[in-house]
Amino acid sequence: MQKIFKYKSSILITKILTRLIKYCNVGAGTNFPGKIGRLIAPDILSYLVNQAKKEIIVVTGTNGKTTTSGFIANILNAAGRKTAHNKKGANMLTGLTSAIIQECNQNTELNVDHCLLEIDEAYFCKAVDEFNPNLLVITNLFRDQLDRYGELDTTARKIKEAIAKTITKKPLKVILNADDPIVSSITQGKNVENIYFGFRNIIFVGQDTDIKSPQEAASCKCGQKYNYSKIFYGHLGHYNCTCGISRPKPDIEADVKIDVSSSTITVFSQKYGEFKVKLNMPGLYNAYNALASISACLELGISVKEIIQGLENYSTIFGRAELTYLKGKPTLIQLIKNPIGATEVLRTVKDDKTSKLLIIINDDYADGRDVSWLWDANFELLFGHEKQIITSGIRAADMAVRLKYAGINQNNLKIIKNIDNAVKYSLLNLQTDEKLCILPTYTALLQLQKILKKY
Ligand SMILES: [Zn+2]
Incomplete structure (x- = not known):
């Protein structure tokens, strides 16, 4: 009885604070209310997220979390699935709490099919102490804000630890970028089912393709640098090592044609067939985000028609x-x-x-x-x-x-x-x-x- 009272107070106060901050225009109000809500009921996030009737989806990685989860949310919406989503991109635990509380009613009910949570790669390890995802999407791992996260290996290790801590009845499905050698080798073990996505060919229309992104050191577990037959950007591409480790064959593979302001993705999959999606956003990085979301949604049982619809009518998130x-x-x-x-x-x-x-x-x-x-x-x-x-x-x-x-x-x-x-x-x-x-x-x-x- 006392517990429900705590949840109710936490929800009420978080909602009031969010409105107050918005009303007074003193900030985006994405973290502070959740912080207070968690002081009142420390397990409020866990209590709410676990009410999802279907899969709890987590999106993590260095770049593209907000766009990838935005794509997934739009596709789920097109498929008529109700979703609670931290759409403003506040992706630390306090921000997640603020966002999810906005979606529930005063009876502490969430009433959604899915919880879709974009989580900062350094906080994912803490998040799994509160709830366990059924589907995890890892977009990529690049060097980001070194002073906060330390080296790439540390981030990768933290994600590995989080996956090891995750307990689910069925194996945890992990959607992995096959073109990123750091991501593709991150999960192992019988408790996980890996689903790989990646690009086969990338064509830039009317653009200078000679200019490469800054190369980051991507070394194999054996210590040697990877060899690349194709480099797409950063350390993404088709790689292999003399020790025998190489890019896994993607379950969801695609060709993409990148134009100045849009791209056309042709998806090939043994399980789901071949189909085309037009994306009205610039950049190869957005094509990767789209492919990650396509792979996730196929695994969630969404039809190809609804995926195409969800991606093609996507309107971008601020910024x-x-x-x-x-x-x-x-x-x-x-x-x-x-x-x-x-x-x-x-x-x-x-x-x-x-x-x-x-x-x-x-x-x-x-x-x-x-x-x-x-x-x-x-x-x-x-x-x-x-x-x-x-x-x-x-x-x-x-x-x-x-x-x-x-x-x-x-x-x-x-x-x-x-x-x-x-x-x-x-x-x-x-x-x-x-x-x-x-x-x-x-x-x-x-x-x-x-x-x-x-x-
Ligand atoms: Zn090697």
């Missing part, structure tokens, strides 16, 4: 390749947060000659305090970019220095530290044939979201 109109002017916002992800975003920008750039770099905790990653991202791709580039945010000056070293024409560079003023300036000077492309780090994106409400 994830979202095209909006500010004062009638086309604006594309794309989050950047680590060398590999940023390089892939820059590649899409480079091919778009009409875009004027506003790059906003913060170094708050959630961005990673260390901005040395700017030097690993391939800003050289912007060499020869004719339109103006404005840098903003706490580290606006560092960004400008980075661009200077990338060989950007100094006359095209402008530093406006204040984000509000930078947005105003960029829009004011935008020509009719130009598009504004904003590339913010995570906390800059949150600030931007608040600023853009006025437009």
Whole structure:
């Protein structure tokens, strides 16, 4: 009896705090309410998530968590399945708690088919102490915010530990990126069923494909560096090692044609047949996110028709390749947060000659305090970019220095530290044939979201 009272209080107070924060416009309100809710009932998240009637789905990895889970949510919606989802991308335990509480009623009932949780790769290990996923999706593992997570191996080890701790009646299904050697070798043992996805061929239409992403060291367990017959980006590709370990044959394999603003994915699967999906988003990284979501949804028993429908009518989440109109002017916002992800975003920008750039770099905790990653991202791709580039945010000056070293024409560079003023300036000077492309780090994106409400 007392327990139910605790749950009810936790839910009520978390909901009130969320509304209050939103009403007073003092932040996104994604973490603090959940923190208080967990103080009142420490097991509230576990209590709610375990009410899901069907699979509990967890999406983790370095890049693409928010977009991949957004795709899955849209497909589940197209299939008529009710889902509780931390759609704002707050992916630590407090954020998850805030988000899931919003979905339940005052009788502490969740009433959903699925819980779909995007979880920070460093927090996944803690999350499995509270609930166990039935389906786990791992998008990729790249170097990200080194000061927070340590080396890649540590992250991989933490995910391994989390999987080992997961207890389910049926084997845990894990959707793995076969093209990422760190991800593909992460799970072993009889309690897991691995389902691999990967690309067979990638064709860039009208783009310069010679430019590679920064290479990250990917070494085999035996200590030797992998050999690649194909490199797609970062350490993703078709790899093998002289010791015999090689890229696993994907269960869900695809060819993709990448255009400047969209891509066409042709999926081949022995189990599910062949089908085509058109994705209205730029970049190879989004094609990977789509393929991960397709694989997950096929395993959840969703039909190909509903998958295609869910992906083709997907409208982007704030800051994830979202095209909006500010004062009638086309604006594309794309989050950047680590060398590999940023390089892939820059590649899409480079091919778009009409875009004027506003790059906003913060170094708050959630961005990673260390901005040395700017030097690993391939800003050289912007060499020869004719339109103006404005840098903003706490580290606006560092960004400008980075661009200077990338060989950007100094006359095209402008530093406006204040984000509000930078947005105003960029829009004011935008020509009719130009598009504004904003590339913010995570906390800059949150600030931007608040600023853009006025437009
Ligand atoms: Zn080896």
